[in-house]
Amino acid sequence: MSIDSIDRKIISATASGLPLTPHPYREVGNWLNLTEEDVMARFTRLQEEGIIRRIALAPNHYALGMVANGMSVWDVPDDRASEIGPQIGALHFVSHCYLRPRSLPEWPYNLFAMIHGETRDAVEGLRAEIAGLLGNDCRASDILYSTRILKKTGMRLTERA
Amino acid sequence: MRREPLPKDALDEADRALINTLQDGFPVSAAPFAEVGAALALSEDDVIARLARLRDIGAITRFGPFLDAAAMGGAFCLCAMAVPEERFDEVVTLVNAHIEVAHNYERKHALNMWFVMACERPEQIKEIGAQIEGETGLKVHLFPKLEEFFIGFRVQA
Structure with missing residues (x-):
């Protein structure tokens, strides 16, 4: 799948957000000298192709009271990961769960699960819940709390691929 | 970016409904805010004004397309x-x-x-x-x- 130069312009123009006007796709068309129909057809196709995952709102977890967000990390046997991963990913308090390579010796963990809660204590409780679920499959674990957001722009395209 | 929770009364029921609904997706249509409003019994103007305010007070971090680098070949x-x-x-x-x-x-x-x-x-x-x-x-x-x-x-x- 690929995007052409007009798709690229549309994506770049809306990277920081859709305009809050009654006809946002017409407005994007006005910026780029495209018709509303063309802009809508391209957004539809880009979503069908999965290049745009979705057009949506991202809430600010912190503002909504979920101030304790921890990246829990686990060292589980590689041959158990495919069975364990979906169970952890299905937990209602886990937003993302990934299997990743270790980076030894500094980093022995291969399963990453983001946990969201309203307090550190709550998040620690949820972490214990995961530990209980993993049982002997957990060989080591840690949790990393974010202390500062240093950048959050989302994916940006360069002018030319 | 805002790191502290908003006061408890900063969001009303309609704000919460908007945030919950729009996390799942936003229509591609000529008047999408009117469409979203119709489902929540809010006017088009009200939806737009509420989103602008939610953005200004830091309740939302982004409203727009989310890209998948892998689907793009990246x-x-x-x-x-x-x-x-x-x-x-x-x-x-x-x-x-x-x-x-x-x-x-x-x-x-x-x-x-x-x-x-x-x-x-x-x-x-x-x-x-x-x-x-x-x-x-x-x-x-x-x-x-x-x-x-x-x-x-x-x-x-």
């Missing part, structure tokens, strides 16, 4: 570095200067800087990782995803 990669405290600000500037760095967080750990690269070509991950190592003199650990276990988490506002 790749995402989680990366981490152990940055000496006295060099932290200098290294933040060097790392964030790369347009491919989409998010960057400080975390409490020996590996104290965690960022995500979003690249249009998969080979850029290693190239930019190496560039950052050259610019900073520090090792960049690459943690590409091998498998994703994701069910569809939504914050309940």
Whole structure:
């Protein structure tokens, strides 16, 4: 799948957000000298192709009271990961769960699960819940709390691929 | 970006309904705000005014298209570095200067800087990782995803 130069312009123009006007796709068309129909057809196709995952709102977890967000990390046997991963990913308090390579010796963990809660204590409780679920499959674990957001722009395209 | 919770009374029921609904998606149509409003018994003007306010008070971080680097033929990669405290600000500037760095967080750990690269070509991950190592003199650990276990988490506002 690929995007052409007009798709690229549309994506770049809306990277920081859709305009809050009654006809946002017409407005994007006005910026780029495209018709509303063309802009809508391209957004539809880009979503069908999965290049745009979705057009949506991202809430600010912190503002909504979920101030304790921890990246829990686990060292589980590689041959158990495919069975364990979906169970952890299905937990209602886990937003993302990934299997990743270790980076030894500094980093022995291969399963990453983001946990969201309203307090550190709550998040620690949820972490214990995961530990209980993993049982002997957990060989080591840690949790990393974010202390500062240093950048959050989302994916940006360069002018030319 | 706002890091503190909003006062309890900052959002009313309609604001919460909007946040919950729009996390799932937003229509591609000539009058999408009117369409969203119709489902929630809000007028088009009200939906637009509420979203503008939610953005201004920091209740939402983004409203628009979310891209998938992999579907575009590219790749995402989680990366981490152990940055000496006295060099932290200098290294933040060097790392964030790369347009491919989409998010960057400080975390409490020996590996104290965690960022995500979003690249249009998969080979850029290693190239930019190496560039950052050259610019900073520090090792960049690459943690590409091998498998994703994701069910569809939504914050309940």
